[in-house]
Amino acid sequence: MTKKRKKKKSRIYIIWLMNLCLTIAVIAFFVWHESVPDVSPENALKTYMAHILNREYEQMYEMIDAGTSGNISKEDFVKRNSAIYEGIGVDNMKVHITSYDKEQKEICYETSMDTVAGNVTFENKASFILEKGKYKLIWNDSLIFPELDSTDKVKVSTTSAKRGQIIDRNGHMLAGEGVASSIGVVPGKLENKNDAISQLAELLEMKTEDIEKKLAAKWVKDDSFVPLKTAPKVNELKLMSIEPDQETLAEKDRQEKLLEIPGVKISDITVREYPLGEAAAHLVGYVQNVTAEDLEEHAGEGYTSNSVIGKSGMEGLFEKELKGQNGCAISIVDSNGNKKKIIVSTIVENGKDIKLTIDSNLQKELYEQFKDDKSCSVAINQYTGEVLALVSTPSYDNNDFIRGMSSEKWNALNEDENKPMYNRFRQVWCPGSTFKPIIAAIGLTTGAIDPNEDYGNEGLSWQKDSSWGSYHVTTLHAYEPVILKNALIYSDNIYFAKAALKIGERDMESSLTKLGFNEELPFDIKVAKSQFSNTDKIEKEIQLADSGYGQGQILVNPLHMACIYSAFCNEGNMIKPYLTYKEDAIPNVWITAAFTKDAAQMVLEDTKEVINNPHGTGYAACRTDITLAGKTGTAEIKASKEDTTGTELGWFSVFTTDENMDRPIMIISMVEDVKGRGGSGYVVKKDSQVLEKWLSDN
Missing domain, CATH: 3.10.450.100 (NTF2-like; domain 1)
Incomplete structure (x- = not known):
């Protein structure tokens, strides 16, 4: 073998040996890599x-x-x-x-x-x-x-918190625990199922498919009780009265017919109840079962799919205080259901009771007087700021939301042209002549009005000059002398149009702004802001003149009106209204020195004359036992001065004037559509009856 061949063979061997070593190294690496964990x-x-x-x-x-x-x-x-x-x-x-x-x-x-x-x-x-x-x-x-x-299970046990009550100033329940009738069926006892469902649907005012759906639920067995509807519990005492009401008789008759159907069962259940019903629905509000949206919005606040939540009124406003906190325990239980260990638990905290300044008897009386009208009423203690009543009519029964309101009834409420779901005491309205005492107080405070200046007898129609074109201010009575006291007694539009012009646009705007116009009312319930113009400025002379007697673009919330009137009783200071009861009713001032002390006293004396002078527009409310003060108002709601198709709002503001009497009161009521029904006189008559009841209970 030549040297050349030996050398070549040696080179091949070296290459092979290198490859072998490389292969062994790679294998060793992977074996090593596989043996070393990549995560600790x-x-x-x-x-x-x-x-x-x-x-x-x-x-x-x-x-x-x-x-x-x-x-x-x-x-x-x-x-x-x-x-x-x-x-x-x-x-x-x-x-x-x-x-x-x-x-x-x-x-x-x-x-x-x-x-x-x-x-x-x-x-x-x-x-x-x-x-x-x-x-x-x-x-x-x-x-x-x-x-x-x-073999163990982890069990979650919930103890529901008892929802707090809403009570009035005297401890009477406005919202709390009540008893209703749960109407349902035991499926296995139904005979002629299709016929029975048809009868049930008719008597319960339900759709047959809705009943069938409830009976087809996965949890339902032959011996299950399947609730179909919650109904008022028939009050046996009412049935025993000399003249039982028709609703109670009708419900008794319906439940007797239901019990004739084999398989039907009626049992008592605990529900949220609203004793005043329609009389306080807009004030108290109602609760409903939580929705998926509620659970998402209030995540982490202790709500479950079985919870209820306040949806409006006091139920919504005081939801956090009323609902309390459910008790909950997480336990380990063995296969026999025996508790092995409580892992964690929280104690149930029942909701707090909310006591309001409201007087439920007054609330009911105002509702009964105006229930057939489109109206709103507020009542306050003008010396403390306690709100005694807040009423809106027509109304709805908030108990219907607890018992389960049908879609037909819900649609009927919302489609009713009288708008029973509309809360009128939260809105603003054209005040008409009830605004005149406010203009008088502004004029006296700014010095624009001299109470003894005679403005002159202009008759029943007046305009400043020809620049007003065809526009005239009209009034109903001619009298002399035309001074402030008489202008209030006779409710003279012309006098107060002139007074507004004397005050001027800028002082009028600044004065009304000082009184809380265009400002949130400092109150638990949010109400619409009062305004003196659609643009926050009085832009025309005629608008200014009309503002003097509560027309033009003046809109006032009735509770705000009560606050302004309270200044006449409190040396010019406007009281702050409140709704949560306090044992010691210490007044809080909302606006200090809204009017000067002298201006407030003079307007107070003149508004006494409106009620007690035989020529006064509020004389129908005059009493011999106590001295009242107040002002009537009829606001015209129409497209133009010539419009004869418009409507009228009737107002009456009336209040006691003795600070030391046991139960002082101020009532302000507004009724829509009083045209042809006596105008503000219609309201005076009804509020007088409310006062009679209030004062007789004193």
């Missing part, structure tokens, strides 16, 4: 726990070693973990590793998590095995809770 047990545990928060149960299963975990299937694993973690509402889970035994591959750690029953903290252990370079968790039920065995 500590990180594996934290990743596993993070999957719990994200509800990634299948990813959790991929991290366990099924063989050493009792060969649990993915389906059973997911079902077990999801039921427990989602059932207890786990959130904000944190894991703190306290130690790690490398030899045993065992981690000791502390877990903290928020649940529906509060925060849970416990110590636990987790074991791992190394499999193909990955740490796999050895899973068992105790990894969820240390005391949990495979």
